[in-house]
Amino acid sequence: MAVQYSVHDDVALLAISYPPVNALGYEVRKGLLECSGKAFADQSIKALVIVGEGKTFPAGADVSEFSKGTTAEFPLTEVIAHIEAGPKPVIAAIHGTALGGGLELALGCHFRLAVPSAKVGLPEVHLGIIPGAGGTQRLPRVTPAVKAAEIISSGVHLSAQAALKAGILDRVIPAGEDLRTAALAVARSLMSSPLDSMRVSGRPVVGGREALSELAALKSVVAKKARGMKSPVACVEAVQAAVESASFEDGMNEEMRIMFELFTDPQARALQYAFFAERQAKKVPELQQLSPSDRPAQVQSVGIIGAGTMGAGIAVCFLDAGIPVVLVDMQQAALDRGVGYIQHTYDSKVKSKRMAPATAEKRMSMLRGALDYGAVSEVDLVVEAAFEGMAIKKDIFGKLDKICKADTILATNTSTLDIDVIASATFRPDKVVGMHFFSPANIMMLLEVVKGKASSKRTLATAFALAGPLKKVAVMVGNCHGFVGNRMVYTYGAEAVFLVEEGASPAQVDGVLEKFGLAMGPLKMSDLAGLDVSWRVRQVRRELACDGHPPK
Numbered sequence: 001m002a003v004q005y006s007v008h009d010d011v012a013l014l015a016i017s018y019p020p021v022n023a024l025g026y027e028v029r030k031g032l033l034e035c036s037g038k039a040f041a042d043q044s045i046k047a048l049v050i051v052g053e054g055k056t057f058p059a060g061a062d063v064s065e066f067s068k069g070t071t072a073e074f075p076l077t078e079v080i081a082h083i084e085a086g087p088k089p090v091i092a093a094i095h096g097t098a099l100g101g102g103l104e105l106a107l108g109c110h111f112r113l114a115v116p117s118a119k120v121g122l123p124e125v126h127l128g129i130i131p132g133a134g135g136t137q138r139l140p141r142v143t144p145a146v147k148a149a150e151i152i153s154s155g156v157h158l159s160a161q162a163a164l165k166a167g168i169l170d171r172v173i174p175a176g177e178d179l180r181t182a183a184l185a186v187a188r189s190l191m192s193s194p195l196d197s198m199r200v201s202g203r204p205v206v207g208g209r210e211a212l213s214e215l216a217a218l219k220s221v222v223a224k225k226a227r228g229m230k231s232p233v234a235c236v237e238a239v240q241a242a243v244e245s246a247s248f249e250d251g252m253n254e255e256m257r258i259m260f261e262l263f264t265d266p267q268a269r270a271l272q273y274a275f276f277a278e279r280q281a282k283k284v285p286e287l288q289q290l291s292p293s294d295r296p297a298q299v300q301s302v303g304i305i306g307a308g309t310m311g312a313g314i315a316v317c318f319l320d321a322g323i324p325v326v327l328v329d330m331q332q333a334a335l336d337r338g339v340g341y342i343q344h345t346y347d348s349k350v351k352s353k354r355m356a357p358a359t360a361e362k363r364m365s366m367l368r369g370a371l372d373y374g375a376v377s378e379v380d381l382v383v384e385a386a387f388e389g390m391a392i393k394k395d396i397f398g399k400l401d402k403i404c405k406a407d408t409i410l411a412t413n414t415s416t417l418d419i420d421v422i423a424s425a426t427f428r429p430d431k432v433v434g435m436h437f438f439s440p441a442n443i444m445m446l447l448e449v450v451k452g453k454a455s456s457k458r459t460l461a462t463a464f465a466l467a468g469p470l471k472k473v474a475v476m477v478g479n480c481h482g483f484v485g486n487r488m489v490y491t492y493g494a495e496a497v498f499l500v501e502e503g504a505s506p507a508q509v510d511g512v513l514e515k516f517g518l519a520m521g522p523l524k525m526s527d528l529a530g531l532d533v534s535w536r537v538r539q540v541r542r543e544l545a546c547d548g549h550p551p552k
């Protein structure tokens with residue numbers, strides 16, 4: 001049973017049990033409709049509570065159904081309308097993440113209660129769609145329309161406190177208090193209250209038509225940032241429809257029209273594919289069911305060799321994850337530049353109010369600069385981010401092997417070079433692995449974990465597990481020239497250069513691709529990564545080339 005029904009005196013408790021995230025799939029929607037109908041019809045029941053079993057309130061509609069077409073059976077919009085229109089108060093008791101359809105369900109309830117650690121949001125925009133079960137119409141009826149549009153178009157997850165402040169939640173219970181007990185008490189306190197004012201759909205849009213000029217301004221900001229993505233703009237338009245429509249029903253019809261248009265769009269299909277692909281990438285067969293000795297090592301300190309753009313960017317990733325860093329460079333000037341880059345990164349976050357000054361200070365206090373390898377002798381992991389040259393890398397790894405404690409994992413950030421050759425410079429090839437970050441390392445999400453022929457499961461599992469705290473998407477790749485990311489970039493970059501050779505200006509080439517939606521054109525990207533790096537890579541590719549073909 002996807003929804004379990006239990007009676008607590010005069011309150012019915014509907015517990016959604018549909019692992020892993022209680023997504024609102026067919027069985028859940030059917031269960032909610034049946035169980036709420038049963039409670040509404042039972043004279044001895046005076047109120048209902050909806051909770052999620054396990055780790056969360058529903059985290060959204062079941063995205064896996066989108067391509068199967070089963071969302072049309074017991075549509076979520078109708079389930080929510082049935083609950084909202086019902087004759088008895090329904091309390092949403094939220095823990096974990098009430099996202100997308102989950103928050104839409106809660107907004108259809110008459111009271112929203114949450115634990116302090118709960119998060120809520122409408123992240124549909126990341127799947128190329130808009131909240132299509134009333135979210136764009138109900139959210140602006142509990143929080144100002146412009147704020148609603150910001151929340152929906154950004155897909156941000158709000159903390160329980162922020163959601164309470166915004167009017168999205170009605171109460172946050174103190175930490176440690178039992179959610180179900182608190183929800184049952186709220187249900188009892190509301191049993192004889194009139195329901196009309198508790199039905200969000202019956203309320204006016206917060207801010208009314210005066211919000212329209214601010215919404216228009218927001219739409220142009222969002223359109224600029226969206227770079228061709230349709231859903232962020234559509235999110236604002238759906239909220240505009242809430243303001244402009246004569247009734248809630250008219251607004252709902254417009255939401256449905258926009259949703260229908262986006263639902264089958266290739267952008268939505270691609271983003272939904274990416275959603276599942278990212279999760280699939282986590283499931284590396286050989287790293288499933290690890291024996292205790294193969295499980296990831298605790299990484300409590302990190303050494304980074306090379307204070308250039310990559311090294312400094314990687315240092316920021318670890319500092320942000322709360323892991324102390326020793327940054328090593330052989331040149332004082334280079335070390336100063338690297339530390340300066342890190343300081344500048346935090347200063348700009350503080351300046352733009354994205355980080356509290358105390359947090360920035362704490363991160364900087366976890367950074368130590370050094371001019372010799374001896375400084376990393378005791379760290380758990382070293383990430384080498386020196387120049388892209390095999391002789392340099394082998395020399396560094398040989399030295400690290402002698403200096404570092406026996407169980408230190410040695411990772412290289414090489415973007416192209418053979419991990420096995422680098423590992424051969426050590427007496428611990430099982431503890432050598434590639435951890436290839438993409439420039440700028442503290443911003444780009446992808447982390448290639450490169451598997452050498454001797455890399456042990458524990459080494460690979462450690463590098464892979466770091467993706468969590470580093471907030472990266474890790475992908476396990478084989479050891480070949482350029483791995484996966486750069487093999488794609490070579491072809492893409494080469495075509496860009498051919499266009500320049502044929503007469504287009506670099507600005508034109510980048511401009512067209514940026515207009516298409518890329519954050520940065522390929523030629524700007526080469527500038528950022530360093531033209532010297534590309535040059536070195538081309539030299540190696542030429543040396544490795546066989547009969548004029550690129551290396552395998």
Ligand SMILES: C[C@H](O)CC(=O)SCCNC(=O)CCNC(=O)[C@H](O)C(C)(C)COP(=O)(O)OP(=O)(O)OC[C@H]1O[C@@H](n2cnc3c(N)ncnc32)[C@H](O)[C@@H]1OP(=O)(O)O
Pocket residue numbers: 020021023059060061062063064076097099100101102104123124127130131132133135276279280
């Ligand atoms: C009509 C409505 O407006 C339309 C919608 O509601 S669209 C859906 C909106 N909701 C979302 O986009 C939320 C998507 N999910 C998430 O952000 C995250 O999964 C989460 C924050 C809930 C949990 O994160 P985390 O703990 O890191 O677990 P994560 O690995 O992402 O997911 C766990 C599993 O749940 C699945 N899952 C998560 N959300 C899902 C969803 N909405 N539908 C189907 N499966 C989902 C994942 O595919 C994964 O399955 P797997 O173990 O088989 O690979």
